[in-house]
Amino acid sequence: MSDMTSAADAPRSPGRPRSVRADEAIVEATLDLLAEGNSVETISIEAIAARAGVGKATIYRRWPGKDALLTDALRRLKGNPPAPAGRSIRDDLVVLVSAVGHHIDPRAARIMPCLVPRVNRSPDEYQLYQSIIEPRRALMREVLRRGIRTGELRPDLDIEVTMAMLTGPMLIQRVLRWHPDLDDAGLPERVVDGVLEGIRAR
Amino acid sequence: MSDMTSAADAPRSPGRPRSVRADEAIVEATLDLLAEGNSVETISIEAIAARAGVGKATIYRRWPGKDALLTDALRRLKGNPPAPAGRSIRDDLVVLVSAVGHHIDPRAARIMPCLVPRVNRSPDEYQLYQSIIEPRRALMREVLRRGIRTGELRPDLDIEVTMAMLTGPMLIQRVLRWHPDLDDAGLPERVVDGVLEGIRAR
DNA sequence: AAGATACGGAACGGTTCCGTATCGTTAGCG
DNA sequence: CGCTAACGATACGGAACCGTTCCGTATCTT
Numbered sequence: 396m397s398d399m400t401s402a403a404d405a406p407r408s409p410g411r412p413r414s415v416r417a418d419e420a421i422v423e424a425t426l427d428l429l430a431e432g433n434s435v436e437t438i439s440i441e442a443i444a445a446r447a448g449v450g451k452a453t454i455y456r457r458w459p460g461k462d463a464l465l466t467d468a469l470r471r472l473k474g475n476p477p478a479p480a481g482r483s484i485r486d487d488l489v490v491l492v493s494a495v496g497h498h499i500d501p502r503a504a505r506i507m508p509c510l511v512p513r514v515n516r517s518p519d520e521y522q523l524y525q526s527i528i529e530p531r532r533a534l535m536r537e538v539l540r541r542g543i544r545t546g547e548l549r550p551d552l553d554i555e556v557t558m559a560m561l562t563g564p565m566l567i568q569r570v571l572r573w574h575p576d577l578d579d580a581g582l583p584e585r586v587v588d589g590v591l592e593g594i595r596a597r
Numbered sequence: 598m599s600d601m602t603s604a605a606d607a608p609r610s611p612g613r614p615r616s617v618r619a620d621e622a623i624v625e626a627t628l629d630l631l632a633e634g635n636s637v638e639t640i641s642i643e644a645i646a647a648r649a650g651v652g653k654a655t656i657y658r659r660w661p662g663k664d665a666l667l668t669d670a671l672r673r674l675k676g677n678p679p680a681p682a683g684r685s686i687r688d689d690l691v692v693l694v695s696a697v698g699h700h701i702d703p704r705a706a707r708i709m710p711c712l713v714p715r716v717n718r719s720p721d722e723y724q725l726y727q728s729i730i731e732p733r734r735a736l737m738r739e740v741l742r743r744g745i746r747t748g749e750l751r752p753d754l755d756i757e758v759t760m761a762m763l764t765g766p767m768l769i770q771r772v773l774r775w776h777p778d779l780d781d782a783g784l785p786e787r788v789v790d791g792v793l794e795g796i797r798a799r
Numbered sequence: 800a801a802g803a804t805a806c807g808g809a810a811c812g813g814t815t816c817c818g819t820a821t822c823g824t825t826a827g828c829g
Numbered sequence: 830c831g832c833t834a835a836c837g838a839t840a841c842g843g844a845a846c847c848g849t850t851c852c853g854t855a856t857c858t859t
Contacts, residue, residue, distance in 0.1 A: 410834025411826045417836080434714055436638035439816055450837045455818070511713040512636055514773060525777065532776070539796075549798045555779050556766070556787045557796055562775070563765025564758070571716060573764070574734070575727060577757050585758045593795025594741075594759055596751045612804025613856045619806080641846060652807040657848070 413456075420447040421454055425468040430502035435465060435509050466523065472506065474499030476531040484542040485587060491535050492561050493583040496569035508570050532558060560590050615659075622649040623656055627670040632704035637667060637711050668725065674708065676701030678733040686744035687789060690763060693737050695785040697764050698771035710772050734760060762792050 424447035428438050440461055444451045458464040477494045479487035496504065513520040535558050542548035564586045567573040626649035630640050642663055646653045660666040679696045681689035698706065715722040737760050744750035766788045769775040 408834080409828065409832075411828095411836070413835065414826090432718055434636075434638055436636055440818085441816065444837095448837085450839085451817090452819080452821095452838090453836070456835075461817085505717070508714045508717045511773060512710045515707070515710045516634055516636075521774065528775075546798055548796050552796055553787055553791065555776060556784070556791055559766035559770060559776060559779060560762060560788060560791050563767070563769045564761035565765070566773075566775070567765045567768050568761060571713060571726075571768075572723070573730075573768070574757060574761060577761060582758070585755055586762060589755065589758055589762050590792070591795055591797045593793055593797075594750050594754055595793045595795075596748055610804080611802075611858055613806075613858090615805065616856095642848085643846065646807095650807085652809090653848085654808090654850085655806065658805075662848085 414453075417447070417449050417453050418457065421449060421457070421464070422468045422471055423447070424449075425464060426471070426500070426502050426506065429468075429509060430505045432505075435513060438465075440464075466519065469506070469510070469523065472498060472500050472503045473527045474503070476534050479534065479538055484538060484545070484547045485591060487538045488535070488561060488587045488591075489583050491531070491538065492565055492587055494531070495562050495565035495583075504569065511570070532562075535561065557590065561586060619649070619651055619655055620659070623651055623659070623666070624670045624673055625649070626651075627666060628673070628702070628704050628708065631670075631711060632707040634707075637715060640667075642666075668721065671708070671712065672725065674700060674702050674705045675729045676705075678736050681736065681740055686740060686747070686749045687793060689740045690737070690789045690793075691785050693733070693740065694763050694767055694789055696733070697767035706771065713772070734764075737763065759792065763788060 421443065424443050425438070428442060428446060429435070433442070438461075440451055440454055443464070444454055454464065458467065477490055479490045481487060496507065498504065498507075510520070510524060514524050515521075536554055539548060539552065539554050539557060543550055543552060565583065568577055568579065568582065623645060626645050627640070630644060630648060631637070635644070640663075642653055642656055645666070646656055656666065660669065679692055681692045683689060698709065700706065700709075712722070712726060716726050717723075738756055741750060741754065741756050741759060745752055745754055767785065770779055770781065770784060
């Protein structure tokens with residue numbers, strides 16, 4: 396974690412203040428390098444410093460090591476989940492499902508796959524990942540509960556499983572390109588409608 | 598790729614033949630190290646050799662480098678997909694969905710997440726991944742088609758999207774632990790039933 | 800027995816990276 | 830102006846790893 400917090404009420408230490416531009420450049424360079432195909436392991440502090448136009452010492456002044464910098468940089472990718480309009484349940488679900496694996500920062504789509512192995516190894520990273528997606532899950536949970544209240548959805552719905560049914564197809568397709576012949580266009584609508592109506596004949 | 602193929606009809610070259618035990622030990626050591634938490638990048642030829650009780654030269658005699666060895670080792674993880682019983686569509690789907698992310702080799706479950714970033718970077722790895730899962734997709738496709746023929750499933754079914762709806766939830770939960778509070782026990786049944794019946798009230 | 804080849808082990812040079820230290824320089828504060 | 834700390838740049842020792850090349854030994858074929 397960087398030490399940029401609690402700088403407001405500090406007694407303004409003497410000397411040259413830390414460059415805000417360097418802060419930004421370091422994090423941006425990290426995300427750029429990750430998005431360009433470097434994995435978390437192969438990325439190096441030296442490459443980040445070179446890309447940011449910064450000395451290595453400037454990085455070590457702010458973060459204790461590579462892992463802390465990476466965790467801090469990944470945290471920046473957390474965008475705000477979209478706000479469903481609140482008209483029909485179907486429309487709201489389409490909005491939320493469309494946003495799965497689709498963050499504000501376009502680099503996130505390329506970086507996210509690198510996170511998958513980390514999530515399974517480091518409890519901290521798992522916690523970070525959960526803290527990013529839980530707000531989106533909460534939003535979807537709320538829409539489903541509303542659907543039950545309004546009578547649009549079955550009252551005996553298993554909400555948590557339903558969220559996985561809506562999120563899973565989008566995630567494996569966007570992160571893993573699970574099915575080469577499945578085009579992303581219109582996929583959210585098709586998934587939402589499929590989950591809504593079911594596949595059993597009647 | 599190893600050169601163990603086409604050794605049958607070779608004119609039996611003189612000298613000491615390659616040790617089959619070394620072949621096996623190297624691949625096993627590679628998979629063990631991956632399953633123990635080493636990622637594809639952090640794993641080293643030296644570690645593999647040490648674990649296999651083998652000299653590095655013995656590895657380089659067989660594979661040109663680390664990537665070739667890893668690709669070859671990962672190929673071994675491809676198990677055979679399960680055979681659905683063919684009784685009811687629901688039972689068959691439960692069998693297939695239960696097998697998602699659940700290979701014969703127990704190490705596969707731990708190794709698979711490491712494959713995710715590779716799949717997005719190397720076309721070869723993507724091809725390998727597809728060749729592993731396509732037979733399972735084909736099996737599920739066949740069950741869905743049979744369900745349409747027998748009238749158990751809607752005739753206007755989007756088969757490819759339905760497969761994603763069945764596979765996605767299992768995959769994100771088993772590979773990513775997407776939802777901490779979602780227990781794996783009974784999840785296949787709940788997913789299959791959810792997709793079968795839909796969530797819309799009626 | 801003789802020849803050929805693979806074996807495990809060890810070493811080597813080259814590369815990369817980390818984390819630290821040390822330059823001379825620069826920006827803000829009193 | 831003078832103080833102070835951060836700045837970019839560079840160099841360093843240590844470590845890890847790669848790919849290669851030697852050993853002396855083991856094992857198979859002829």
